[in-house]
Structure formats: structure tokens, C-alpha cells
Amino acid sequence: MASHAAVDLPQKAACLGASPLPRPARFVPRRAARKAACSASGASRTQKAAVSSGVAAKAAATEAPSANSAASDQGDYSACATTFTTWLIKQEQLGIIDSEFAVVLSSIALACKQIASLVGRAGISNLTGLAGEENVQGEAQKKLDVVSNTVFSNCLRSTGRTGIIASEEEEFPVFVEETYSGNYVVVFDPLDGSSNIDAGISVGSIFGAYLPSEECSMEDAEDGETLLNNCVLNVCQPGNMLKAAGYCLYSTSTVLVLSVGNGVFGFTLDPLIGEFVMSHPYMQVPESGKIYSFNEGNYDMWDDDVKAYINSLKDPDKWGGKPYSSRYIGALVGDFHRTMLYGGIYGYPGATNAPNGKLRLLYECAPMSFLAEQAGGMGSTGKERVLDIDPTAVHQRVPLFIGSKKEVEYLESFTMGK
Numbered sequence: 001m002a003s004h005a006a007v008d009l010p011q012k013a014a015c016l017g018a019s020p021l022p023r024p025a026r027f028v029p030r031r032a033a034r035k036a037a038c039s040a041s042g043a044s045r046t047q048k049a050a051v052s053s054g055v056a057a058k059a060a061a062t063e064a065p066s067a068n069s070a071a072s073d074q075g076d077y078s079a080c081a082t083t084f085t086t087w088l089i090k091q092e093q094l095g096i097i098d099s100e101f102a103v104v105l106s107s108i109a110l111a112c113k114q115i116a117s118l119v120g121r122a123g124i125s126n127l128t129g130l131a132g133e134e135n136v137q138g139e140a141q142k143k144l145d146v147v148s149n150t151v152f153s154n155c156l157r158s159t160g161r162t163g164i165i166a167s168e169e170e171e172f173p174v175f176v177e178e179t180y181s182g183n184y185v186v187v188f189d190p191l192d193g194s195s196n197i198d199a200g201i202s203v204g205s206i207f208g209a210y211l212p213s214e215e216c217s218m219e220d221a222e223d224g225e226t227l228l229n230n231c232v233l234n235v236c237q238p239g240n241m242l243k244a245a246g247y248c249l250y251s252t253s254t255v256l257v258l259s260v261g262n263g264v265f266g267f268t269l270d271p272l273i274g275e276f277v278m279s280h281p282y283m284q285v286p287e288s289g290k291i292y293s294f295n296e297g298n299y300d301m302w303d304d305d306v307k308a309y310i311n312s313l314k315d316p317d318k319w320g321g322k323p324y325s326s327r328y329i330g331a332l333v334g335d336f337h338r339t340m341l342y343g344g345i346y347g348y349p350g351a352t353n354a355p356n357g358k359l360r361l362l363y364e365c366a367p368m369s370f371l372a373e374q375a376g377g378m379g380s381t382g383k384e385r386v387l388d389i390d391p392t393a394v395h396q397r398v399p400l401f402i403g404s405k406k407e408v409e410y411l412e413s414f415t416m417g418k
């Protein structure tokens with residue numbers, strides 16, 4: 001296999017979105033085949049909203065019985081397990097993804113396996129503690145943040161199908177020089193919630209993948225500055241253009257959850273065979289759930305409407321004597337995975353010291369909101385749908401409220417006065 005050198009682009013503060021970047025009028029898939037493969041690509045925004053929130057969920061529900069029956073037929077799963085690889089092949093056969101995209105997703109699964117192994121052995125392989133550097137957000141990087149970023153980047157580069165990658169741990173998007181074809185744009189947080197690592201608590205990876213935009217062709221880039229601008233334009237696409245999104249939870253088990261736009265599927269890593277095995281077909285977030293997951297230490301710095309919302313959840317008289325339960329790991333992947341399974345709401349609101357909260361739009365809020373909607377839930381800033389936000393910077397932050405549809409709507413009844 002050919003080697004794939006990456007060019008670290010020249011540093012240019014303006015391109016980080018100090019002023020909003022001009023955006024192309026629309027993003028057009030490069031080939032008709034891709035158009036067919038990605039059902040939402042030619043749809044209007046309204047249609048895409050419908051696809052994400054309702055229609056796709058309905059389609060998933062319609063198809064669900066066959067997947068569920070396949071799962072129940074498995075009994076002793078090892079007899080006829082659906083692995084991530086066989087599932088990917090099936091998606092390709094169905095025309096939901098193309099073979100190039102299957103290679104990209106497969107490389108992400110490989111990165112997740114490697115990171116799971118590193119996380120599991122961190123305490124005995126000198127991988128706990130700080131790396132001694134800060135990332136672009138001014139956060140102290142853990143050793144595993146750095147190693148996980150390298151693993152993710154290398155896996156994506158080695159596919160020859162990824163054109164641009166953007167990571168929480170890299171200041172600028174990176175253009176991968178040698179690609180055979182595909183040029184998919186992948187955004188990721190290689191190890192989210194890494195402050196938990198040294199205590200052996202859940203952490204995770206988050207990722208999203210986009211088609212490249214024709215208007216920002218890498219082929220037209222004659223110099224480093226143009227290349228950098230093209231990279232940023234390619235990366236700064238709204239979540240409603242995502243072609244896939246997912247996360248991998250490193251916890252009591254390693255669980256890869258993803259969607260390519262036709263429902264949400266979860267795969268648990270079987271360490272005995274080194275394969276992700278289908279464990280959660282057609283995941284649906286419960287419509288409601290009495291669990292809230294917020295860092296309440298920030299309460300005094302929140303807006304009055306968010307305070308009023310939280311107070312209402314804790315009022316026993318309002319909920320038949322049993323108020324909501326509070327659960328907060330402090331690792332988005334863990335808190336979100338529980339919300340997907342049990343229902344409820346995860347929130348990271350803006351605060352007086354951080355008006356847009358803490359979480360990053362491109363590689364945290366948008367991919368998780370895509371999954372939430374694909375599973376019948378919602379992702380909101382409290383003011384608008386997360387997937388409709390046009391990013392203006394690679395590391396842009398937005399408030400996030402995500403989870404069960406009825407719970408997010410209830411939150412919005414305070415923040416939007418609905």
C-alpha cells in the first residue's frame with residue numbers, strides 16, 4: 001500500500017473563523033453514484049430535516065423486524081453473528097454507502113479497537129497523566145489524547161479514501177496528500193472526556209463524515225493558503241450534510257454506535273475474536289425519560305430559563321412525588337449512550353463565563369445530534385436545531401441539549417418560551 005503523507009497546513013488565525021468564512025451556495029456530491037447512495041444529498045433542508053427526524057426513523061422502524069429477528073435468531077451469537085464488517089458489506093450491497101465510504105468507516109472501527117486497547121492498558125503502560133502540552137482550546141492534553149489522535153489520523157490516512165481530517169487535538173484541518181479516490185472529510189474527537197482516564201471511568205471517541213464539496217476542490221489549490229482555506233471550507237459543513245456519525249464508548253464494554261442515515265446501530269467489541277458484533281440493531285431513544293445529565297456545579301452561571309427548567313425537574317409536586325434523577329459522568333459519550341438507552345436529557349448550557357458552553361459543534365454536538373435524530377430524539381442549542389447551524393469555525397462551541405424528544409421539547413419550552 002502506498003504511503004500517505006499529510007501536509008500540516010500553514011497557521012492562519014483568520015481561517016479559524018475570527019470572521020465567518022464565505023460558504024458555497026450548496027454542496028454537491030461529486031458523482032451521481034454518491035447522490036444515489038446518500039439519500040438526503042439532493043433534498044431540500046426541510047426534506048432533510050424530515051428525513052433526519054421522522055421519515056428515516058419510520059423507515060428504520062419498518063425494516064426493524066428483519067434485523068431484530070436476525071438478532072434473535074442468533075441465540076448463541078457466535079453461530080451467525082452480524083459483525084461490523086458484514087454489516088458494512090450489506091449497507092454497500094443495499095446502495096446506502098459506496099465501497100470507498102465502507103473503507104473509511106472500517107478504518108474508524110479499527111482506530112476504535114486500537115484506542116480501546118490503549119485505554120484498557122493505560123494504567124500499566126505509562127499512558128496515564130498529562131502529555132505536557134495544551135491543545136488549541138487551551139486544555140491540557142493527556143498522553144492518551146495525543147496517542148489516540150495519532151491512531152485515528154493514521155487509520156484514516158492509510159485508507160487512501162480520506163481527503164481531509166479535522167480533530168479536537170489539531171489546530172487546523174489536515175489535508176491528506178495521497179488519496180486514491182473518495183476524499184471524504186472526517187471530523188473527530190479521538191478521546192472525549194479524557195479527564196476521566198486516570199480514574200478508569202468511561203471515555204469515548206466521536207466522529208462525523210462528510211462528502212467533499214465540489215466548490216472547494218483541493219485540485220484548485222495552488223498554494224498553502226488556498227489549500228488551508230479549502231480545507232476549512234470542506235470541514236465547516238452543517239450537521240444536516242453529515243453522511244455518517246458515530247461514537248465508540250470505552251467502558252465495561254467497548255461499544256461502537258453509528259448511523260449512515262438509515263437508523264442507528266450498535267456493535268459491541270468481542271475481545272475474544274477482535275470483532276465488533278451487532279448488539280443494538282435500530283436503536284431508538286425512548287420518547288421521554290426522567291434522568292437529567294448536567295454539570296450542576298455551574299448552576300449559578302446559567303441563564304434564568306435554564307435554572308427554572310432544572311428547578312422544575314427537581315420539584316416532587318410536579319412529578320407525582322418522584323422528581324427526575326440526576327446522573328452525570330462528565331464524559332459526553334458515556335452520558336449520551338445512557339441517554340440513548342434509558343431516555344432523558346443531557347445538557348451543557350451556556351454560562352456567564354462561557355456563553356456558548358463547552359462542547360464543540362463539529363466533532364461533538366453535530367455528530368451526536370445526527371445520532372439522536374436518527375434514533376427518534378432531538379439535539380438543540382435551546383434556541384435552534386443543532387444540525388441546522390452553519391459552522392463559522394472549526395473549533396466553534398455551542399450549547400447542547402440532547403436526548404429524548406419530549407425532554408428536549410420540555411427544555412425548549414423554557415428557553416424558547418414555547
Ligand code: AHM
Nearest residue numbers: 139192193194195295330331332333
Ligand atoms: P473534552 O473534549 O476536553 O474531553 O471535553 C468534553 C467533555 C465532555 O465529554 C463532558 O460532557 C464535558 O466535557 C464535561 O465537562 P465538565 O467537566 O465541565 O462538566
Ligand code: MG
Nearest residue numbers: 168189192193
Ligand atoms: Mg471532546
